[in-house]
Amino acid sequence: MSSVPRIVQDGRVGQVDATVVPRFAGPATFARLPRIDEVSDVDVAIIGVPFDAGVSYRPGARFGPTHVRESSRLLRPYNPAADVSPFASQQVVDAGDLAVNPFSLDEAITQVEAGARAMLERAGRLVSLGGDHTIALPLLRAVAAKHGPVAVVHFDAHLDTWDTYFGASHTHGTPFRRASEEGLIDTSGCLHVGTRGPLYSSRDLHDDRELGFHVVPSVEIDDLGARGIVERIRDRVGDRPVYLSIDIDVLDPAFAPGTGTPEAGGMTSRELLATLRGFADLNLVGADVVEVAPAYDHAEITGIAAAHTVYEILSALAPRKDS
Ligand SMILES: N=C(N)NCCCC(=O)O
Numbered sequence: 001m002s003s004v005p006r007i008v009q010d011g012r013v014g015q016v017d018a019t020v021v022p023r024f025a026g027p028a029t030f031a032r033l034p035r036i037d038e039v040s041d042v043d044v045a046i047i048g049v050p051f052d053a054g055v056s057y058r059p060g061a062r063f064g065p066t067h068v069r070e071s072s073r074l075l076r077p078y079n080p081a082a083d084v085s086p087f088a089s090q091q092v093v094d095a096g097d098l099a100v101n102p103f104s105l106d107e108a109i110t111q112v113e114a115g116a117r118a119m120l121e122r123a124g125r126l127v128s129l130g131g132d133h134t135i136a137l138p139l140l141r142a143v144a145a146k147h148g149p150v151a152v153v154h155f156d157a158h159l160d161t162w163d164t165y166f167g168a169s170h171t172h173g174t175p176f177r178r179a180s181e182e183g184l185i186d187t188s189g190c191l192h193v194g195t196r197g198p199l200y201s202s203r204d205l206h207d208d209r210e211l212g213f214h215v216v217p218s219v220e221i222d223d224l225g226a227r228g229i230v231e232r233i234r235d236r237v238g239d240r241p242v243y244l245s246i247d248i249d250v251l252d253p254a255f256a257p258g259t260g261t262p263e264a265g266g267m268t269s270r271e272l273l274a275t276l277r278g279f280a281d282l283n284l285v286g287a288d289v290v291e292v293a294p295a296y297d298h299a300e301i302t303g304i305a306a307a308h309t310v311y312e313i314l315s316a317l318a319p320r321k322d323s
């Protein structure tokens with residue numbers, strides 16, 4: 001064990017105690033949680049995937065994991081909106097970054113899958129910090145190897161079920177088409193939330209349905225509200241194992257300017273966080289938060305939104321006292 005003073009609750013090693021060590025001091029693990037080598041049992045591992053060789057527009061998501069960790073220093077141990085202490089009822093750790101080849105996209109995909117599989121030997125659940133959205137494919141391969149085909153709930157401005165770019169089949173616009181083709185997803189239980197903006201043609205939506213997705217587009221969010229979105233998600237996924245993939249560009253550029261392919265007309269961070277609270281009673285088996293590109297961020301707006309997004313995911317994963 002390290003000698004820094006940490007909050008320990010119910011035997012779980014939590015954050016560095018911010019009443020003793022100022023939260024702006026010391027290394028930035030996610031929420032200043034322990035590293036994986038500082039604890040023996042792990043329930044949830046947060047893992048960085050600094051990779052952005054799959055982007056179609058602005059690069060820079062390789063710096064996402066570091067930025068989200070830096071932006072997570074202010075998170076506190078109790079989540080009043082969910083009435084849960086996410087670091088007390090489960091052991092959450094920061095497992096560091098996967099070292100993936102920045103010059104070979106194919107090798108990087110192999111490395112992400114291998115890294116995630118190895119991590120799942122130790123941790124019950126993985127929450128991955130991207131990185132561009134390409135990484136969802138190898139992450140889904142690892143998750144499906146453990147749980148079978150999963151219901152993907154995908155928050156994104158984009159469908160990410162396109163076929164190829166410049167002849168390349170592995171890009172950040174194609175992971176969910178590949179996942180569907182490979183049988184990694186339960187095509188009776190998937191949906192996108194927050195999609196918007198111009199497509200290549202109406203055929204994109206037709207293909208997307210064939211690949212197994214329903215859509216809650218951004219234009220419906222005002223009418224539905226968080227509660228209505230959660231109902232639509234619940235109706236679609238039922239009790240299937242759920243994999244949650246959150247592209248930070250699901251948020252309006254006002255709430256997440258630091259991303260590679262921004263589209264106007266997105267969700268507020270309040271809507272996203274409220275919707276995520278609805279995942280507490282779903283069978284959530286893994287998650288990623290991707291596409292944070294700090295070079296286009298200001299005042300950590302995007303980093304903070306992503307850090308709180310991860311915090312709500314961890315809160316949803318936390319076992320409830322009465323369950
Ligand atoms: N997954 C993200 N963020 N973007 C996909 C955009 C694909 C395109 O350039 O059409």
Ligand SMILES: [Zn+2]
Nearest residue numbers: 157158247249
């Ligand atoms: Zn996107």
Ligand SMILES: [Zn+2]
Nearest residue numbers: 133156160247
């Ligand atoms: Zn995406």
